[in-house]
Amino acid sequence: MKGPGKKIQEKDRLAAEERLEQVVRLEEPDRVPVSMMIYYYGPFHTGTRMSAYMGRPDVYRKVTRKVYEDLGPWDIYYNINPVSRLLYSFVLMMKYLFPGDELPDDVMAQVEEIEYMKAEDYDRILETGYYFSDLAFRLRMLPRFCKEAQSIKPARLWVLLARDIVRQKLFWDRDLRWCREQGLAMQIGFQAEMPFDVFSMARTVIPFSLDLFQRPDKIRRAALRLAPSFAESCIWMARLMGVPRVQCYCHRTSNSFISPRQFEELAFPSLEAVVCRIVEAGMTPILHCDGDWMKNFKALRRLPAKKIILQLDGLTDIFRAKEEIGDHMCLFGDVPADKLVMGSPQEVEEYCHRLIEEVGRGGGFILAAGCEIPYNARPENLRALVQSAYKYGYYGPQASS
Amino acid sequence: MSRGAGQGDRLSRFQELFLGFQIDSISGEVAALLDAGAAPKEILSASQRCMEEIGKAFEEGSYYLPELIVAGEMFKRVTERIGPLLSSSAREVRGRIVLGTPKGDIHHLGKDIFRMLAEANDFVVYDLGVDVRPEAFVQKVAETGAEILGMSALITAGFDPMKEVMRLLEEKGLRRRVKVLIGGGVTTKEMVRKLGVDAQTLDAYEGVKIIQSLLMKAEAIA
Numbered sequence: 001m002k003g004p005g006k007k008i009q010e011k012d013r014l015a016a017e018e019r020l021e022q023v024v025r026l027e028e029p030d031r032v033p034v035s036m037m038i039y040y041y042g043p044f045h046t047g048t049r050m051s052a053y054m055g056r057p058d059v060y061r062k063v064t065r066k067v068y069e070d071l072g073p074w075d076i077y078y079n080i081n082p083v084s085r086l087l088y089s090f091v092l093m094m095k096y097l098f099p100g101d102e103l104p105d106d107v108m109a110q111v112e113e114i115e116y117m118k119a120e121d122y123d124r125i126l127e128t129g130y131y132f133s134d135l136a137f138r139l140r141m142l143p144r145f146c147k148e149a150q151s152i153k154p155a156r157l158w159v160l161l162a163r164d165i166v167r168q169k170l171f172w173d174r175d176l177r178w179c180r181e182q183g184l185a186m187q188i189g190f191q192a193e194m195p196f197d198v199f200s201m202a203r204t205v206i207p208f209s210l211d212l213f214q215r216p217d218k219i220r221r222a223a224l225r226l227a228p229s230f231a232e233s234c235i236w237m238a239r240l241m242g243v244p245r246v247q248c249y250c251h252r253t254s255n256s257f258i259s260p261r262q263f264e265e266l267a268f269p270s271l272e273a274v275v276c277r278i279v280e281a282g283m284t285p286i287l288h289c290d291g292d293w294m295k296n297f298k299a300l301r302r303l304p305a306k307k308i309i310l311q312l313d314g315l316t317d318i319f320r321a322k323e324e325i326g327d328h329m330c331l332f333g334d335v336p337a338d339k340l341v342m343g344s345p346q347e348v349e350e351y352c353h354r355l356i357e358e359v360g361r362g363g364g365f366i367l368a369a370g371c372e373i374p375y376n377a378r379p380e381n382l383r384a385l386v387q388s389a390y391k392y393g394y395y396g397p398q399a400s401s
Numbered sequence: 402m403s404r405g406a407g408q409g410d411r412l413s414r415f416q417e418l419f420l421g422f423q424i425d426s427i428s429g430e431v432a433a434l435l436d437a438g439a440a441p442k443e444i445l446s447a448s449q450r451c452m453e454e455i456g457k458a459f460e461e462g463s464y465y466l467p468e469l470i471v472a473g474e475m476f477k478r479v480t481e482r483i484g485p486l487l488s489s490s491a492r493e494v495r496g497r498i499v500l501g502t503p504k505g506d507i508h509h510l511g512k513d514i515f516r517m518l519a520e521a522n523d524f525v526v527y528d529l530g531v532d533v534r535p536e537a538f539v540q541k542v543a544e545t546g547a548e549i550l551g552m553s554a555l556i557t558a559g560f561d562p563m564k565e566v567m568r569l570l571e572e573k574g575l576r577r578r579v580k581v582l583i584g585g586g587v588t589t590k591e592m593v594r595k596l597g598v599d600a601q602t603l604d605a606y607e608g609v610k611i612i613q614s615l616l617m618k619a620e621a622i623a
Contacts (some may be wrong), residue, residue, distance in 0.1 A: 210471060
């Protein structure tokens, strides 16, 4: 990204991009940065049809600007929107049902978990080489769950994806310019579901749990086979988009889904390969860690220090995480969804204050919701979240001024 | 009825396979046990003992979700094989549960795991599926006389429908006779008070323990 950009608060000493870089290095910046992971909330805030918001980039742009105007400013912009369903399916590898198509016009998109990968597909992965293995796997799987990819020859599918990648790049270029004008840092250069987690999603939890007992070694080796190609795609895409951060989804790797031993033996090797390669390329991996990760921290400490952001969703105790891994990775989170939907602004502020005081101590912390902002969050609660960063989040001499 | 040494050995082997998560061998072992003259009730009891042991290890934190799921699948395979051979009185029904994912949410994973474990623990489950309207939950409770209502949600879209279910239960005079449990990644303990439900959990196994204890308390009061 070019230049640090303007400061968003009068008291700020740093621009948002510098602040973000400092917390990743576990340094103490001028203030705790705040990220608002807003996607489905936007249309409800502005009274816009969800189908138009998700399907039309111009509507999306208008809505996000309006939300920022009403609730902002904050530091980190969550650039999640896909320009096409095909690209969304390609990166997340889940069957999404969309508003205005499979779902009513005014509801958020949802995942329908279907078993689109068979046990023999592990063998198929292991039969292919390392180069482009992840890309080949994704292209082979897409027609099984994504209707836009059905009845299309692989070469044509690749052309359509390349077209959508270019469209995404053009769309994000405009967003990036707007972010710079606002003084915002952009969160994501690329995002994708990690190979091990794709297997769990694609097999679905019950068959995948059986796989963990019936063919554990194949899972480990297949995930490792995809890892280098997956990492290269992430790096290439993030470079193209011009943001040096990759959000890696680990939806199914927590202790809520697998044991610490299974994590260590089956999931961690491919996760480590991906993370180390992204770091080596000079980028920041953002590990999106749904579920309870407490017992995986010992293994995570083997990843490079002061290079990674760990996003927690409220199911891992973030206060204990600060003690156990806060000296190794930047923590991101974790105001619980129920507080934002059913709580009061005072409750949200109290929780944010505690987060800032305890998890933000000494730096290495980004204040945010636990996962995305719920679509039905109360706007006054979101304001309380953002404002608490300015009320309690300053370090050093600015804290008392 | 006395049991031969060979049959006793086979039953021990069956338990070893079960506790060793040898899912591919379990159906064959049940068939061999039946051929050797083992009573279906005896096989069921052995499976239940194994399930309890695995559940205890889960509670203690030495087993995780995959072990519970594989155990549930093995139990299912055993009951599919011996179910038709059991007399209707051989299986005790501990309670009836109306279960579903509330309107606006189509996630089914947590619900399905809870259902599997509840059935393995002798509960009858009326699974209404996903995206269930509040009226449908309440109607099913009224129709079946279920003692438990379980709602599972992964996204906050389920919150308002849960509130509406609670309102309708009161309105129809059903609230006092049904215990309400909510679960799923987005729910918290604080919601017990805010929604007026009886309990919340993030863990399907704990959910089964909770409903057992809620029913015991209700019976003690009655």
